[in-house]
Amino acid sequence: MERLNNKGLLGEFTTDKGAKLFAIPDNADNLLLALGESRRGATVHTQIFNTIAFFVPIHFNPEEDIEEMVEVNSYLAETDIVKAKWVKNPD
Numbered sequence: 001m002e003r004l005n006n007k008g009l010l011g012e013f014t015t016d017k018g019a020k021l022f023a024i025p026d027n028a029d030n031l032l033l034a035l036g037e038s039r040r041g042a043t044v045h046t047q048i049f050n051t052i053a054f055f056v057p058i059h060f061n062p063e064e065d066i067e068e069m070v071e072v073n074s075y076l077a078e079t080d081i082v083k084a085k086w087v088k089n090p091d
Helices: 016-023 025-034 066-073
Strands: none
């Protein structure tokens, strides 16, 4: 854990397993409870990263087909993708 200038705490995990366990709301709440009185106003924020997916079929509709693409073509959970859009119009 690292103390930030705004008096926040930044926690980073060394493994995906640790990050996934912390992503479970009950686990995050337990950490906040363990901080005791010093946790006043504390919240948990997940980091969002922009990524580019190559070789996506042009029939893909970012507003409707996310679930299908995630389930069929990746190891991501449906909730792992926040938003999808074309970088360049396929037309």
